[in-house]
Amino acid sequence: MSQTVIRVEQLGKKYLLAQQAGGYTNLREKITEKTKSLTQRILTPKRTHKFKPTREEFWALKDVSFEVKQGECVGIIGGNGAGKSTLLKVLSRITEPTKGKIRIKGRVASLLEVGTGFHPELTGRENIYLNGAILGMSKVEIKSKFDEIVAFAEVEKFLDTPVKRYSSGMYVRLAFAVAAHLEPEILIIDEVLAVGDIAFQKKCLGKMENVATQEGQTVLFVSHNMQMVQALCAKACLLKAGSIAAQGNSGDVIEQYLLSLRSLTQLNSTILEQRQDRSGDGSAKLTFINIEDGDGNKVICSISRLKLTIGYRSEKPIYSPRLLVTIYDYNNEYAIFALDSNVVGGVPELLPAEGTVTCITEPMYLTPGRCRVELELLRGEILLDCIEYATCFDVEAYDIYGSGKSPPRSWATCLLRYQWSTNVG
Structure with a gap:
């Protein structure tokens, strides 16, 4: 039996949230409120009182228990707000449980951002030397790995x-290279690989596979x-609302996660008001x-316009509103395209x-298959409401080119109209 290197027992993390009545207000509304408050104080001074914000308990983690053996690579999955990042911060000793x-x-080496x-x-x-020292490495150990780190980070x-003058891509390359090459027994990584380009993501994936399988480190x-x-x-472990909903073989846990997402969505038309899997400040829903397609039909095909x-619904009129719709392939986390009201x-x-x-x-011009939709409603840069898996829709095959063929989703997600020509001789 492999040695247990991480044991978590009944872990909980609570935050206190301060809430003001009426939610978020902009500058114009704040000035109006202050003017009214001053007038009321002058006219009825004895009745005035200072508002105190209410405090609400929020459990980001609730009774989380699991074990990780030496050399295992364990995935932590779940929707936005499930508690994944909080769990890793507690394990990394950034925040106390x-x-x-x-x-x-x-x-432990952590790469959380x-x-x-x-x-x-x-x-x-x-x-490089500073991070190595923080991880407890000697100067000799860091020097022996220095050339490998630099070569990997490019x-x-x-x-x-x-x-401070590095781009985000250079930052993440060097940060990952340091964390992965300084040989910590336990490596904790939180979605930072999405910052790099595709070639770098593949490079990191290969390094992590090598770390977990050949070098015996825990990830x-x-x-x-x-x-x-x-x-x-x-x-894998599936987190839901701060608790572990499933753990075990990664394929089985991922399948359970996708099934739970399907239960939250219906095809084409979905009522969202009672959904709990949402984020934002709550002042609008x-x-x-x-x-449907541009002509009002429920059947959507590859050449359809999307409507x-x-x-x-909001507590008050929304100033500087922004709607953002992101459409994904149903089984992939890479966006196909986004519809942003600020752009058009x-x-x-x-x-x-x-x-x-x-x-x-x-x-x-989408290939046939299922797509999911993520919705965001903002006031300027303030997120009012977001539902990651708002709904989904199916795209039916259509012979775009008149050739009798329609490429499958496994080949590509989008198609273009194009022509081939030859110049003989």
């Missing part, structure tokens, strides 16, 4: 440049990419979404407190 016990045997532990004023070279030309890996989790991890009708316009500067917004696209 409210209750429960954690036993970790071995040196781009450039974790880097000092912006220090150069890449100096940060930042040789900028090694003596302060990392905890959070990702929304189910294909990457299944390829890398033999085991997405209430429903209806999807989306989205309902919403069409949504007024002030939306009434309740209503619907409609978006109609040009022909999509």
